[in-house]
Amino acid sequence: MKTLQIKARATCLFTAAVLLLAASFSVALAGEAGFERSGANIEDTASLQRGAKWYVNYCLGCHSLNYMRYNRLATDLQLSDDEVMQNLVFSNAKIGDTMTIAMDEEQAEDWFGKAPPDLSLIGRSRGADWLYAYLRGFYKDEDGSWNNSALDNVAMPNVLWRLQGIQIPVYREETTEEGYTHEVLDHYELTTQGTQSAQEYEETARDLAAFLEYVGEPAALQRKSIGVWVILFLVLFTFLAYLLKVEYWRDVH
Ligand code: HEC
Known part of the structure; x- marks a missing residue:
């Protein structure tokens, strides 16, 4: 059970890292x-x-x-x-x-x-x-x-x-x-x-x-400001998914 939990946590961290990387790439490509x-x-x-x-x-x-x-x-x-x-x-x-x-x-x-x-x-x-x-x-x-x-x-x-x-x-x-x-x-x-x-x-x-x-x-002006909200949403969503995961696994333990 412990390894599974570690695995899930690692997946979470990995997702966050990929999001951060994607954000920095889009800046670098400018x-x-x-x-x-x-x-x-x-x-x-x-x-x-x-x-x-x-x-x-x-x-x-x-x-x-x-x-x-x-x-x-x-x-x-x-x-x-x-x-x-x-x-x-x-x-x-x-x-x-x-x-x-x-x-x-x-x-x-x-x-x-x-x-x-x-x-x-x-x-x-x-x-x-x-x-x-x-x-x-x-x-x-x-x-x-x-x-x-x-x-x-x-x-x-x-x-x-x-x-x-x-x-x-x-x-x-x-x-x-x-x-x-x-x-x-x-x-x-x-x-x-x-x-x-x-x-x-x-x-x-x-x-x-x-x-x-x-x-x-011209749409880049809107795209950029929308992008910030999308990233915020993804971060929030990751957090919610994590809470949900904790909730599910509580019964399994
Ligand atoms: C008197 C006419 C004229 C004016 C005014 C003019 N250009 Fe040009 N421009 C040209 C011509 C002719 C070419 C084609 C050059 C070539 O391909 O050798 C050109 C090419 C260009 C290119 C290159 C396009 C490419 O990638 O091949 C850019 C960028 C450019 N102009 C920007 C500007 C900017 C910015 C201004 C204003 C500050 C301006 N031009 C004012 C005549 C003009």
Whole structure:
């Protein structure tokens, strides 16, 4: 009888451990390998509001958000419909419309060599850390064209250069074990000052990354808060199941 009891207790502990592990994994998965953590937080409403403002001012001219409606933005970002209409809508769109754009795709391809993609799902496919790296990764190549350390030979100009300034790459020589020397990127040097300090620009990039992550999965806001209740329920349920088990086994003893 004793061993059975020990077994049941061990099962209980095991369940609790699995729950804890699952919770910590979901937190760990939030970052992608190889890129600096963006620190983007979709639960920071002020950050999402700033991100939305940057987005409509600097990005919506080229990139639609076809799956996002203005009134959904209003609800999730805790803004009134009027505030959204006044601060985030510059076209003749109505509050219930999706965030489409009028740009002609073929013409855009002529201009940039590539049509700017819809960014509704970019937060899911690339992740906030990549977006953060991309928005800080623009630099001027030797031939004067824009390039990007996160997306080589990028067709998009750095539309935020007035804020960020213009940076150029500085290389250093590195010798391999076999004796070959080659150039590797050492750091970026700001040749034209922007209106924002490096720290302020990091915040701008973080807000935009958070906004695009949110747009990629608006339901994540609810999912996360519901998740806490689900875990609480499971913990409570485990406790009840344990009490029930004690009750049943009392008669067996
Ligand atoms: C003048 C037009 C234009 C504006 C404005 C613009 N982009 Fe772009 N963007 C492009 C083009 C063109 C591409 C395609 C680049 C490529 O694939 O080489 C692109 C690509 C991207 C991508 C990469 C998509 C991928 O994974 O391939 C992201 C992310 C992006 N833009 C974000 C932004 C953000 C954020 C803003 C606002 C700060 C912005 N863009 C403003 C033209 C624009």
